[in-house]
Amino acid sequence: MSERPTPPDAARNLVMVVFDSLRYDSYLAAGATRAATLGPVERRWSYASWTAPSHYNLLMGLLPHSSPPHVYASEYYKGDFVRYTERLGVADIEFKRLLPSMYLPIYLRDTLGYTTHALVSMPVLNRHTPVNVGFDTYELMPRHNDMAAMLDQMRFDGTRPSFHLLNVGETHYPYALADEDPADWPHISGVHGIFKHLDEENIGGRLVSDPVDFFDDERLQMLRARQVRAAQHVDGLLEKLFDLVPSGTWVIVTSDHGELFGEDGYFGHGPILHEKVFEVPFAEGLVR
Numbered sequence: 001m002s003e004r005p006t007p008p009d010a011a012r013n014l015v016m017v018v019f020d021s022l023r024y025d026s027y028l029a030a031g032a033t034r035a036a037t038l039g040p041v042e043r044r045w046s047y048a049s050w051t052a053p054s055h056y057n058l059l060m061g062l063l064p065h066s067s068p069p070h071v072y073a074s075e076y077y078k079g080d081f082v083r084y085t086e087r088l089g090v091a092d093i094e095f096k097r098l099l100p101s102m103y104l105p106i107y108l109r110d111t112l113g114y115t116t117h118a119l120v121s122m123p124v125l126n127r128h129t130p131v132n133v134g135f136d137t138y139e140l141m142p143r144h145n146d147m148a149a150m151l152d153q154m155r156f157d158g159t160r161p162s163f164h165l166l167n168v169g170e171t172h173y174p175y176a177l178a179d180e181d182p183a184d185w186p187h188i189s190g191v192h193g194i195f196k197h198l199d200e201e202n203i204g205g206r207l208v209s210d211p212v213d214f215f216d217d218e219r220l221q222m223l224r225a226r227q228v229r230a231a232q233h234v235d236g237l238l239e240k241l242f243d244l245v246p247s248g249t250w251v252i253v254t255s256d257h258g259e260l261f262g263e264d265g266y267f268g269h270g271p272i273l274h275e276k277v278f279e280v281p282f283a284e285g286l287v288r
């Protein structure tokens with residue numbers, strides 16, 4: 001810590017909240033309003049269809065994109081990185097300042113003097129994975145669906161700005177709230193025991209292996225309703241987050257990818273090429 005640079009004056013805390021698997025229209029259907037207090041809730045597009053590559057991308061600093069036509073990718077990236085000048089309250093941030101690591105936690109910690117923390121829900125993001133680089137603390141939560149427990153663990157050091165990544169799991173299958181008895185979770189043939197079987201997540205987050213059993217429309221609608229309910233719940237916890245963070249903290253609320261609920265014969269995410277698996281909500285702004 002002694003060799004860490006002195007942070008620029010007025011550098012802001014940054015919190016990135018990733019509601020895992022939350023589709024943009026599920027967030028809208030939830031009537032969720034808290035993210036909108038940061039700024040407009042936009043429909044954006046994830047760069048990847050499942051958790052691990054998507055988080056790598058987010059941690060490169062590239063947030064879900066708006067897919068603008070007639071724009072070169074390099075111009076878009078440039079514009080996205082310049083936004084960090086406002087997000088961090090640090091002058092003249094641009095892409096080349098993130099070189100050579102091109103990784104936000106390393107840049108924030110080693111160049112700007114931030115403390116860096118990750119609280120994650122998904123086993124594919126556990127601390128032994130290459131995603132965990134540049135973090136002072138990095139924890140896979142004991143339960144995959146407990147954002148409130150993450151909020152309890154967040155600490156803000158008055159002497160340095162901080163970066164927090166929160167990978168929130170309530171919105172991921174089985175869309176269960178922390179106080180829901182696992183016996184009441186929906187069980188689909190082939191999905192049972194997913195959290196005991198990391199390998200099943202590793203192959204891409206495609207959670208269902210039995211096509212006979214799961215393409216049941218009623219069941220898919222029930223699952224979608226559960227994701228909407230989970231979105232309502234975690235949206236409520238955003239209010240708690242906004243109360244908790246120091247004034248002047250920049251908060252980003254988004255998702256790592258969407259989810260399919262039977263559209264065109266798909267369920268889940270991962271090895272799926274479909275608009276809905278890339279469709280995510282995005283909002284950001286200053287907590288005053």
Ligand SMILES: [Zn+2]
Nearest residue numbers: 020021051256
């Ligand atoms: Zn995910």
